[in-house]
Amino acid sequence: MxxxxxxxxxxxxxxxLDGELAREDILQLRRHMDECPTCLSRxxxxxxxxxxxxxxxxxxxxxxxxxxxxxxxxxxxxxAAWTSWVRRHPAVSAAALFLVVMLSSFxxxxxxxxxxxxxxxxxxxxxxxxxxxxxPAGQRVTGDLTVVNGDVQxxxxxDGNLTVIDGNLTPLASTAHIAGQIxxxxxxxxxxxxxxxxxxxxxxxxx
Numbered sequence: 001m002x003x004x005x006x007x008x009x010x011x012x013x014x015x016x017l018d019g020e021l022a023r024e025d026i027l028q029l030r031r032h033m034d035e036c037p038t039c040l041s042r043x044x045x046x047x048x049x050x051x052x053x054x055x056x057x058x059x060x061x062x063x064x065x066x067x068x069x070x071x072x073x074x075x076x077x078x079x080a081a082w083t084s085w086v087r088r089h090p091a092v093s094a095a096a097l098f099l100v101v102m103l104s105s106f107x108x109x110x111x112x113x114x115x116x117x118x119x120x121x122x123x124x125x126x127x128x129x130x131x132x133x134x135x136p137a138g139q140r141v142t143g144d145l146t147v148v149n150g151d152v153q154x155x156x157x158x159d160g161n162l163t164v165i166d167g168n169l170t171p172l173a174s175t176a177h178i179a180g181q182i183x184x185x186x187x188x189x190x191x192x193x194x195x196x197x198x199x200x201x202x203x204x205x206x207x
Contacts, residue, residue, distance in 0.1 A: 004032040009039045017050045048185050051146070051163045117148035120160070131167075137175045144180065154178060 004012075012029045015021040021029070033040040116131050121143035127134040133147045137155040144160040152162065153170040161180035162169070169184060 004028055006032075006036065006039055009033070009036070010042065013039075013043050013046055017046060048183060051165075051183055051185065114149050114166075116150040118146070118150065120145040125156075135176070137173070 009029060009032050012021055012025055016026060016029060033043055116128070116133075118126065118128060118133055120126070120141070122141050125136070125139040125141050126145070127136055131150045133145075133150050133152050135141050135145075135152075135154045135156045135158055139156040140159065141157065142159045144163070145158060146163040146165070147167055148165040149167055150164075151168045151170065152164050153173075154162070154176040155173045156176065158176075158178045158180070161183065162178055163183045163185070165185045169182065172178070
């Protein structure tokens with residue numbers, strides 16, 4: 001079997017995180033990452049920021065953003081040089097507009113403040129005290145649990161992944177058991193890096 005190229009591995013990573021990668025391709029991707037530290041590091045960053053993106057849903061660009069951008073540009077009396085430049089450099093122009101929209105989304109996300117957010121399919125057995133989220137001893141929580149801007153203490157069982165964003169995880173008690181992975185994300189800038197790198201990666205592979 002031919003060795004997987006890094007650009008193919010990157011595309012497989014996105015499909016894998018979306019749950020759309022075939023089992024044989026998953027095995028091939030894992031073998032490649034075992035031999036390629038660069039791709040392994042990129043995948044770990046994508047995995048962290050994918051969890052962050054799910055915790056902070058991207059809001060659409062504000063209504064009229066495109067009109068405001070156009071109005072802010074000079075209104076030439078004759079065909080301006082910048083219009084010709086835009087036509088000659090469509091990829092760069094698209095990237096600039098993409099960054100403007102991403103900045104708007106990031107500001108909206110950041111303005112959510114420091115409020116505690118807890119999400120998961122089974123919150124009935126989760127106890128919230130102020131900004132502390134507790135899985136009590138003797139209780140079993142099924143499915144993934146994501147906590148934003150809060151401290152997490154697991155005393156019971158969690159049958160899923162635990163993701164803590166901008167918060168702290170208390171060392172697990174002897175009675176605790178987490179069936180899935182534990183992910184800790186400290187900065188929302190990972191989310192921006194993920195979106196920007198994904199966009200420019202698409203441009204690079206498309207050229």
